Amino acid sequence: MTAALCPATPLHAAVLAGLHATAFAHPWSAEEFATLLADPTVFGLIATDGDHPCGLVLFRTVLDEAEVLTVGVPPQQRRQGLAAALMSAALATATTRGAAQVFLEVADSNAAAQGLYLRLGFTAAGRRKKYYRTADGGQEDAVVMVRPLP
Template sequence: MTVNDLNEVVDIEHNSFSFPWSRNSFYGEIRENRYAYYIVARSKDDGRIIGYGGIWVLFDEGHITTLAVHPLYRQAGAGSFLLDHMLKKAHTKGARQVFLEVRDSNQTARGLYEKFKFKEIGRRKNYYYNEDALVMVYSFTSV
């Protein structure tokens, strides 16, 4: 992800989340956070951004900060592509585990993470507005 991608990314963000990140939040992540890695997926047809993801890798641990796919392109493999790419990046940077939080009610995202062998390890009460987050972990050593 580059600064030039931010308008499209923020559009997807606003179509995906109740409390979206701002353009400045993404800008800070890609320009100032040395532990962050952000990627976009593009349409094969016209090159438009159809999804994006972000991960922090610190020492032997990764943390997925965001993952979203434009509503018109969901269930077509972009989420899997992005998640696979972020996991590979974390592994090459020395991560042994990758953590994330996901809305308890987000069955689509939970299904994606479970497909990739993420395991639920806890719950954060009211992490989202009036909703819990499931804490999930992926362990490279268990693969």
């Protein structure tokens, strides 16, 4: 799919919350997105297909480090290259903001996201034990992944 990517602002908070709710079991609220995007260390992108939002990504950059805060695509629009396009554009923006490496945490069982990140050049760098709470009340490790930026 050829999607347009546009910068996310606090005015997009409700759209971002709606997108996030399609992709995650524990969605972030519009207020949380508005607060994040009012922070100058945070930037985001929205993918749109015509008038329809179809993906989001948020990064934080502090000094020479970037962090992936979230990336998601609605289930019916997956495997069309949208997350890869969003991530690639965000990685380029992180570089222009001065980041030299980017890191993220991903749930141990999240094969789709780990596949995406491996394809984009991330490598596993460690684990955070019992980092996530699962829907059934359990706990799950996070895999920490890193990638240098050009």
